[in-house]
Amino acid sequence: MSAVIRLGYVHIRVTDLEEARNHYSNTLGMEVVAEEPGKLWLKCWDEWDHHSLVLEEGGVGLVKLGYKVESPDDLETFEKRAQNFGASTGRVSAGENLKVGEAVRITLPSEHALELYTDMEFVGTETGSLNPEAWPRHVRGVGTHWIDHALVPCDDPGLMERFFTEALDFRTAERVVESIEQPNVIGSWMSCGESPHDIAFIKGPNEKLHHFAYHLEDWSAILKAGDIFSMDDVPIDIGPTRHGITRGTTIYFFDPSGNRNEVFAGLGYRVQKDFPTINWTVDQLAKGIFYHARELNDAFTSVFT
CATH class of the missing domain: 3.10.180.10 (2,3-Dihydroxybiphenyl 1,2-Dioxygenase, domain 1)
Incomplete structure (x- = not known):
């Protein structure tokens, strides 16, 4: 397959x-x-x-x-x-x-x-694959582990969900719909493996970027990242906080050009082949995105690059 x-x-x-x-x-x-x-x-x-x-x-x-x-x-x-x-x-x-x-x-x-x-030159990790240490001692700053996922806006999230399902074999882990009676897709979080999302879509303009995210180890690493962003005067969009959707802990922030980044920790759950799609209704979207504050800030829903 x-x-x-x-x-x-x-x-x-x-x-x-x-x-x-x-x-x-x-x-x-x-x-x-x-x-x-x-x-x-x-x-x-x-x-x-x-x-x-x-x-x-x-x-x-x-x-x-x-x-x-x-x-x-x-x-x-x-x-x-x-x-x-x-x-x-x-x-x-x-x-x-x-x-x-x-x-x-x-x-x-x-x-x-x-x-x-299929192929990219293999160079290996900083810790190697023979008797590796837990992490490299010379790591700078936040010490991001790997690029984890991307979220892009689109005019028709439902169409994008269909494309990634039918053409690329992704599975929908979670989605936001208008209501259970009117299941028009407002947002979709899709997985190609067992991660809660490898790509996600929300309603917005085509051909733009909302954010791309880096994996960190845990909540304490998220808090440390927040400290470093403060030290380096990095503009923070939201966080540290938790998502309802995916259950991950997070900080959203901007690079110097205005491209939005995220640091993300917590697998939340594993999207195995029999995993049923979790549905959120749009009236609960704020809680789904920002579980603690339960409100969306203007920048999060309107700033794209």
Whole structure:
């Protein structure tokens, strides 16, 4: 059976590359693994592939998302399914993305660019795979473990949910509907493995980014991250707090260009193959998003890049 494994990389635009380098490398603790004029590639200490973030100078917002799949045959399978759904596709040659093999580019119903690939150069984690230590002693700042998921706005979350279910074999862990009687989809949190979400959608403008998130170990790591954001004058959007949806603990914050990031901890639950979708009604959305305060701030529902 064909399978998407995980979110492999996020490629975004930033207004000032050196400010972005400082934010992602020194505050969040990522390592710069390659650079060229106007572009940086970075990885977290607990990731084994070459990179998970591409920064490109010139504007703000999302360029594309890259998801890793199991085998080369999966590329053809998912390409055909996307085409049958009505999405446009194209092939990406090996090396067109630095250190990444052949890929299939899909223009999603939301107009976002999604690339599926099988191979990226393996470089290993900072702790290695032979008698490893629990964490590297030279970690900087927050010490993010890995890029975890992305959330994008779209005009029709229900259509996106259908596409990821039918074309890419994702499962819906949780969704927000208008009501049980009127189950129009307002938001959807979807998994390709056992994580509560590998991608999520909320109602909003097409082709934009709401946020991408980094995994941290636990609630104490979230609190420490909040301290570091205060030390480094990072603008915090919301948190530290807990989600009702996914049960994760969280802080949302902005990079110097205004792209929203998140640090996220707590698996919450495992989305196994027999996991039933959890439904929230829109009148309880604020509690679902921010479990403690139970209210949405204006920036969270209106700021996209």
